[in-house]
Amino acid sequence: MTHYFIQAFIYLLAAVIAVPLAKRFGLGSVLGYLVAGVVIGPTLGLVGHETDTIQHFAEFGVVMMLFLVGMELDPRSLWAMRVRLLGLGGLQVALSAAAGGLIGWILGLAWQTSLVVGLILALSSTAIVLQTLNEKGLTGTEGGRSAFSILLFQDMAVIPILALIPLLAISGIDAGAGQSGHDVDLVSSMPGWAHALVVVGAIGLVIGAGYFLGPWLFRFVVGSGLREVFTAAALMLVIGIAALMSLVNLSPALGAFLAGVVLANSEFKHELEANIEPFKGLLLGLFFMTVGAGINFDVLASEWWVVVVLGLGVIAVKAAVLIALAFAFGIRGSNGWLLTLSLAQAGEFGFVLLTYSRQNSVIGAELGELLSLVVAFSMFVTPLLFIVFDKVVLPRYRANKQTREADEFDEQSPVIVAGAGRFGQIVCRLLRANDVPLVALDLELSQIENARRINIKSFFGDASRSDLLDRAGIDKARLLVVAIDDLERAVQMVQHVKRFHPNVWVLARAFDRGHGYRLREAGADDVVSETYHSALELGSHALTALGTHPLRAKQLAWSFVQKEDLHDAELFEAWKEIEGGQRFSRRYGELFRRLEEALSKAMNEQEGEPQKEDVPLWTAPLEAMEPEARTAYESKRSADSND
Incomplete structure (x- = not known):
């Protein structure tokens, strides 16, 4: 038991240190997790053989993520985005797989192996791309929406890829350790037609149970009034779907995605998201750390140039395909570059499909280990590609805009x-x-x-x-x-x-x-x-919702503004003493605490409704007045002072 505590502490400590540092330097949390894994794994040797086992557990974070992604959609949304989902996504997978397969065949691989390698490398990292787009606020851009459409199609394409791989088995392939397989597998001994029926039945069961039984289950659980039971039910649902998909050799992530789509219109949608989100974030982070920790530095040291060349080659080929598709679909400017740079890598499903391909004697052990390094390398490079987009592409795009002729x-x-x-x-x-x-x-x-x-x-x-x-x-x-x-x-x-x-x-x-x-x-x-005044308005509504009279809530908000204004000059002067205006000084912190105390005291002193005399008179700034109004105002002020 002590060993497990120590291992858990090492992973958590590495994440707590590396991820904030990566975020501070603009590298993103994904690269922080990957670097943390490299440090505690191959570099310091603090974690070892248990990494593979933990990675299988951590992959469940991808399953949860796709469940949440599915819940953000509904069938009508999928139908509305059908052009980019099928057109853009389908062409990206087909062209990238064809290019990768052709290169593999030219390099001497069997056509079956070349085809599977092309399909594996055609997929991008859903986890890295979606998380990074969310962090950078790019999901609402045209490039972000197009990238999401392609990722969605790639996730759906995993089903036919998994179904195709057993049909491409090559006799004599040494799969090595990849033959371990699943602990329980219901379809490995079935003929092809029976396997297909079981797959269709499993998908139908997920959709039917999610549509008919899901709402009933959650209503029953909500009746208990225990939040932890609802959390248990949400986890049970996702874990059960993942187990069912694994039993029939399908992608657990895709099954979870389908269930999420089915529940997208459920009244329990937001509660499900709130309960699963924390587990998803932690497990995704753990997944990326295990990817970094599982890198075989012996193979990397002996064939590093092959890994780098193949990794850069994957990125270059996929980028060329994506640039062409962006042009064909009218995705211009920075959005086209965002689409290209965000999806040019291989993805986390590559590790799953590589293992599955080795189990089915399509890819040999040595090639599988090399390709795993290539996939990991491309994933490491992805956050750097986002940095290129931020630091190189966007400034040049803005510069191009600025050199365009402005309107007359x-x-x-x-x-x-x-x-x-x-x-x-x-x-x-x-x-x-x-x-x-x-x-x-x-x-x-x-x-x-x-x-x-x-x-x-x-x-x-x-x-x-x-x-x-x-x-x-x-x-x-x-x-x-x-x-x-x-x-x-x-x-x-x-x-x-x-x-x-x-x-x-x-x-x-x-x-x-x-x-x-x-x-x-x-x-x-x-x-x-x-945000200041909108937040104050919402705060006054919050006071009203808690039982405060609406007029008193307005008075409290107005008093809040007055106290802020009284202390504003002092805070401004203290801020100017801070280098760059970015960090608290002792004086600034003390002034801010005094402001908070004054605010609290003013809130407690306020009683009754605001009176007319409580509202200060206001006059327009002289600079903003018309010349005639300014003259009249100055004359009146002079007359008042003489009186």
């Missing part, structure tokens, strides 16, 4: 809104509703088109370019609203405008407190956090 301005307005996205459009709509003439600028053509559809005067162009601001009429403008989603460009724009056009009132959108301080330091006249 047919008129100038007193208000310029830089950024016509989800934030800037709301500002534009409010100003337009009050008959305020404005001009909106954005680098995303889709945002410009959306704004024009609702009659907001908008133009394509980079508002951070001084020449474009000049053409937009910054010299005559009274107000500039900075609502772009690039933190650095927003700060640079404010600096430029306040330096060369100091009379322009600058309102800037901040992403967080630190960014807001940087904008203020750059000279912005007014800074608003994009």
